[in-house]
Amino acid sequence: DVKVTQSSRYLVKRTGEKVFLECVQDMDHENMFWYRQDPGLGLRLIYFSYDVKMKEKGDIPEGYSVSREKKERFSLILESASTNQTSMYLCASSLYPRDHDNEQFFGPGTRLTVL
Amino acid sequence: GQNIDQPTEMTATEGAIVQINCTYQTSGFNGLFWYQQHAGEAPTFLSYNVLDGLEEKGRFSSFLSRSKGYSYLLLKELQMKDSASYLCAVRWERNDMRFGAGTRLTVKP
Numbered sequence: 001d002v003k004v005t006q007s008s009r010y011l012v013k014r015t016g017e018k019v020f021l022e023c024v025q026d027m028d029h030e031n032m033f034w035y036r037q038d039p040g041l042g043l044r045l046i047y048f049s050y051d052v053k054m055k056e057k058g059d060i061p062e063g064y065s066v067s068r069e070k071k072e073r074f075s076l077i078l079e080s081a082s083t084n085q086t087s088m089y090l091c092a093s094s095l096y097p098r099d100h101d102n103e104q105f106f107g108p109g110t111r112l113t114v115l
Numbered sequence: 116g117q118n119i120d121q122p123t124e125m126t127a128t129e130g131a132i133v134q135i136n137c138t139y140q141t142s143g144f145n146g147l148f149w150y151q152q153h154a155g156e157a158p159t160f161l162s163y164n165v166l167d168g169l170e171e172k173g174r175f176s177s178f179l180s181r182s183k184g185y186s187y188l189l190l191k192e193l194q195m196k197d198s199a200s201y202l203c204a205v206r207w208e209r210n211d212m213r214f215g216a217g218t219r220l221t222v223k224p
Contacts, residue, residue, distance in 0.1 A: 042216035
C-alpha cells in the first residue's frame with residue numbers, strides 16, 4: 001500500500017514564525033503536491049513537483065515556498081506565517097505518466113493554526 | 116481558468132440512487148477523477164475517466180463527456196456510510212490536478 005505521511009497532524013504557530021510542513025511518500029512516486037483545504041473552497045493547489053528539484057506554482061503560491069531535495073520528500077515552507085494561512089494542509093503523491101489512471105494518494109493532513 | 120463546478124450539498128435516502136454532477140473547462144483536459152472524503156479524513160480515490168462513457172465499479176459509476184466538459188458520479192443502493200463529500204478533480208496537460216469544492220452528500224434513513 002502507498003503510504004504518504006505528514007510530519008504533524010496538528011500544529012499551532014504564531015504570526016511571523018517560519019513553518020515547515022514535511023511530507024514523505026514511500027512508493028517512489030515522481031509527482032508530489034501540496035494543497036490547502038478550507039470550508040466552501042475545497043482543495044486548492046499551492047505547489048506541485050514532478051521531479052527532484054523541480055517545482056511548479058499552483059493557484060495560490062503566495063506566501064509559500066517548497067523544497068524537493070529527495071524524491072520521497074516534499075516540504076512546504078511558510079516563510080512568515082499569517083493568520084490567513086490557518087487551514088488544513090494536505091500532501092499527495094502520484095506516478096508521473098500522464099496517460100494512466102495514476103490517482104493521487106493523500107497524507108492524513110496537517111491542521112495548522114496561526115495565532 | 117480551470118473552473119470545476121459541482122453542487123455544494125445533496126441529500127438522499129438510504130437505498131436510493133443519487134447522481135452528482137461536475138462540469139469543467141475542456142481546454143488541456145487529461146483525465147477526471149472522483150474522490151470520497153469523510154469528515155476529518157483525507158480524500159480517497161473512487162474512479163477515473165479519460166475516455167467518453169461510463170465506468171462501473173460496484174455500487175459506484177462515473178460518466179464522462181469530454182466534448183461537453185461534463186461528468187457525473189452515480190451512487191446506487193445508498194448506505195449511511197456513503198455520507199461524505201465527493202470531490203471531482205481534473206488532471207491537466209501539465210500533470211497538475213485541480214479539485215472542485217466538493218459535494219457534501221447526506222444519506223438519511
